[in-house]
Amino acid sequence: MTPEEEQAQAEAQAEAKAQQQAERAAAKLFSGPVEFVLSAPQLKFLPDPTVPEIAFSGRSNVGKSTLLNALTGRKSIARISVTPGRTQELNIFDVGGGEDKPPQFRLVDMPGYGFAKAPLSVVDKWKKLVRTYLRGRVVLNRTLVLIDSRHGVKEVDREMMTMLDEAAVSYRVVMTKADKIKASELAATAAKVEEEARKHVAAFPHLHITSAEKGMGIAELRAAVVADALG
Numbered sequence: 001m002t003p004e005e006e007q008a009q010a011e012a013q014a015e016a017k018a019q020q021q022a023e024r025a026a027a028k029l030f031s032g033p034v035e036f037v038l039s040a041p042q043l044k045f046l047p048d049p050t051v052p053e054i055a056f057s058g059r060s061n062v063g064k065s066t067l068l069n070a071l072t073g074r075k076s077i078a079r080i081s082v083t084p085g086r087t088q089e090l091n092i093f094d095v096g097g098g099e100d101k102p103p104q105f106r107l108v109d110m111p112g113y114g115f116a117k118a119p120l121s122v123v124d125k126w127k128k129l130v131r132t133y134l135r136g137r138v139v140l141n142r143t144l145v146l147i148d149s150r151h152g153v154k155e156v157d158r159e160m161m162t163m164l165d166e167a168a169v170s171y172r173v174v175m176t177k178a179d180k181i182k183a184s185e186l187a188a189t190a191a192k193v194e195e196e197a198r199k200h201v202a203a204f205p206h207l208h209i210t211s212a213e214k215g216m217g218i219a220e221l222r223a224a225v226v227a228d229a230l231g
């Protein structure tokens with residue numbers, strides 16, 4: 001090995017070790033208190049903006065509740081919906097803290113979008129709530145935009161991503177349900193999703209590919225969420 005190669009190898013090893021430590025620390029944090037706080041149908045019901053927030057968004061049925069459960073290591077902290085599109089509220093979860101201590105950060109489960117046959121008034125209400133939250137919430141550190149691995153980026157996802165671009169809220173793109181398709185199809189869809197992400201100013205270039213079912217990509221995303229919240 002040349003000295004350059006040796007140095008590159010040492011750097012890669014140090015990076016892998018740091019990543020491992022970050023994942024372990026994040027898992028530890030999430031193994032502590034995680035509490036559902038409230039459902040806010042309007043912004044005035046949100047808790048005071050005193051700690052960092054990470055928001056989750058995606059089409060109805062994309063696997064948002066399932067991912068929240070996987071990240072927090074709980075079976076049903078976020079209710080896995082049986083009736084898609086029914087929840088039109090911001091669901092707030094406190095992470096860390098406890099007893100008399102404030103939470104370290106909050107997870108915000110945003111109402112799903114793209115549900116079939118929703119009346120225009122419901123869609124308008126959704127847009128108003130989400131847009132106002134994104135634009136005005138000073139403690140919002142990052143948003144995760146979930147994309148179903150089987151479907152890739154749909155028009156409604158593109159609209160969501162544009163809304164985030166316009167609100168200047170940076171976001172991670174997370175593919176869900178990776179176990180549902182063949183590896184070759186997954187790679188092809190991931191390439192297309194990455195291409196779409198590059199067109200959006202507020203999107204991170206790095207794509208997270210996850211399966212809550214198989215535990216794939218969860219530890220890495222958990223560490224990223226903690227870094228976004230507290231880093």
Ligand SMILES: Nc1nc2c(ncn2[C@@H]2O[C@H](COP(=O)(O)OP(=O)(O)O)[C@@H](O)[C@H]2O)c(=O)[nH]1
Pocket residue numbers: 058059060061062063064065066067079080081082084085112176177178179180210211212213214
């Ligand atoms: N195979 C598989 N199914 C999943 C995964 N994540 C979610 N699902 C299923 O997708 C459906 C919708 O999930 P849910 O979390 O309720 O979606 P939400 O509407 O976005 O909150 C449920 O039947 C889940 O069991 C996954 O990683 N793999």
Ligand SMILES: [Mg+2]
Pocket residue numbers: 064065066079080081
């Ligand atoms: Mg849900």
